[in-house]
Amino acid sequence: MSRGPQFCWSRWPVLFLIPLFLGTLAACSGAPKPVYFPGYPVGFVERGVASWYGPGFHGNKTANGERYDMHQLTAAHRTLPLGSVAVVRSMSTGRQVTVRINDRGPFARGRVLDLSLAGAQALMMTGTGTSEVELRVIGYQGRTAEMGVLRVQVGSFSDYQNARNLLERAKGFYSGGRIQTIDLPEGKRYRVQIGQFPGEAQAEAAASRLESSLDLQAFVFRDDS
Numbered sequence: 001m002s003r004g005p006q007f008c009w010s011r012w013p014v015l016f017l018i019p020l021f022l023g024t025l026a027a028c029s030g031a032p033k034p035v036y037f038p039g040y041p042v043g044f045v046e047r048g049v050a051s052w053y054g055p056g057f058h059g060n061k062t063a064n065g066e067r068y069d070m071h072q073l074t075a076a077h078r079t080l081p082l083g084s085v086a087v088v089r090s091m092s093t094g095r096q097v098t099v100r101i102n103d104r105g106p107f108a109r110g111r112v113l114d115l116s117l118a119g120a121q122a123l124m125m126t127g128t129g130t131s132e133v134e135l136r137v138i139g140y141q142g143r144t145a146e147m148g149v150l151r152v153q154v155g156s157f158s159d160y161q162n163a164r165n166l167l168e169r170a171k172g173f174y175s176g177g178r179i180q181t182i183d184l185p186e187g188k189r190y191r192v193q194i195g196q197f198p199g200e201a202q203a204e205a206a207a208s209r210l211e212s213s214l215d216l217q218a219f220v221f222r223d224d225s
Contacts, residue, residue, distance in 0.1 A: 039199075039200065040080060040081055040084070040137060041137070042137055042138060042139055043136065043137065043138075044080075044136070044137040045134065045135070045136050046134070046135050047091070047112075047132070047133070047134045047135075048110070048111065048112030048132070048133070049110055049112060049130050049131070049132060049133070050088065050111065050112065050113040050114070050115055050123075050125070050130065050131055050132075050133040050135075051106050051108070051111050051113070051114055051129060051130045052114060052115040052116065052119065052120035052125065052126065052129070053070075053076070053105070053106075053114050053115075053116070053117075054070045054116070054117040054120075055070065055117075056184070056185030058070045062074075062076075062102045062103040063076075063082060063102065063103045063104040063224050064082040064083070064103070064224070066102050068102075068103065068116075069116070070116050070117035070118065071116070071117065071118050072116060072118060073097060073099045073100065073116065073118050073119050073122070074100050074101070074102045074116045074119070075088070075099040075101055075103070075113055075114060075115045075116060075119055076101070076102075076103035076104055076105035076106060076113070076114035077101045077103075077104070077105070077112070077113055077114075077135075078106070078107075078112075078219065078220065078221040079200065079220065079221060079222045080137070081101070081140065081147055082101055082102060082224060083100070083101065083102075083140045083141060084100070084101040084137050085098065085099070085100050085137070085138050085139045085140060085141055086098070086099060086100075086101065086137050086138065087135070087136050087138055088113065088119065088123070088133050088134070088135045089133060089134045089135075089136075090123045090125065090132070090133055091131070091132040091133060091134060092131060092132060093123070093124060093131075095123050095124060096123075097119050097122035097123055098138070099115065099116070099119050100141065104221060104224065107153065107156065107191070107219075107221070109217045109218075109219055111130070112133070113133065113135060147222060147224075148222050148223045148224040148225065149196040149197060149198065149222070149223050150195075150196070150197040150198070150199070150200060150202075150203040150220055150221070150222055150223070151194065151195055151196060151197070151203070151221060151222075151223050152174075152193065152194045152195055152197075152203060152207045152219070152220055153191055153192065153193050153194075153218065153220075153221060154170055154192050154193070154194055154210050154214065154216055154217075154218045155191070155192040155216060156189050156190070157189065157192070158187060158189060158190070160179070162190075163179050163190035163191070163192050164179065166214075166216075167179055167192050169214060170192065170194050170210060170214065173194075173206075173209060173213060173214075174194045174195040174206060175195070176194065176195050177192070177193065177194045177195070178192075178193055179191065179192055179193075180193055193221075193223075194206070194210065196223075197220075200220065203220040204220055207219060207220055
């Protein structure tokens with residue numbers, strides 16, 4: 001059996017060998033360089049309701065360009081950087097699972113995470129459909145990218161004209177609005193999205209203003225396109 005490259009310690013100055021040996025270990029380990037995102041450090045914690053998405057989306061393109069595989073341990077989050085790795089713990093059972101964020105969602109008020117089928121099964125929440133969870137970011141891996149702007153979604157409609165009407169009302173408060181057309185298993189949806197905000201504080205303030213002014217429910221998400 002080959003034992004790989006051998007070092008003859010007696011022939012090398014000690015001061016040279018130490019950095020050489022450490023560099024060899026780093027190269028062999030293949031450890032990725034740490035990635036840092038303002039506002040989302042390793043250790044970032046969020047609590048809320050998690051849901052899951054499965055067969056109707058299996059094979060669809062995710063926000064980071066991958067194909068959604070409901071049998072892999074992945075999840076969708078509205079604002080965390082793509083490539084985030086998080087431990088998700090069920091507050092009711094104590095069960096936990098580690099997932100990688102590769103998609104955006106959930107596009108529903110009051111929810112913080114959409115787990116893959118595999119992730120939901122690990123938490124034993126497929127029957128109930130939702131669960132109170134705590135997620136903790138433990139690192140980043142795979143494809144990561146610069147974070148896109150934040151937008152506020154104020155409505156989602158099956159009828160385009162209803163979406164258009166709401167967009168015109170919202171434009172009185174913030175510019176940069178748009179209607180995004182999404183193909184879902186139940187049919188097309190027209191999502192009304194407002195503004196381009198550099199930070200969460202500004203985006204959350206805009207969401208609160210739009211909610212009170214237009215009597216609707218709004219939430220913030222990150223646009224990676």
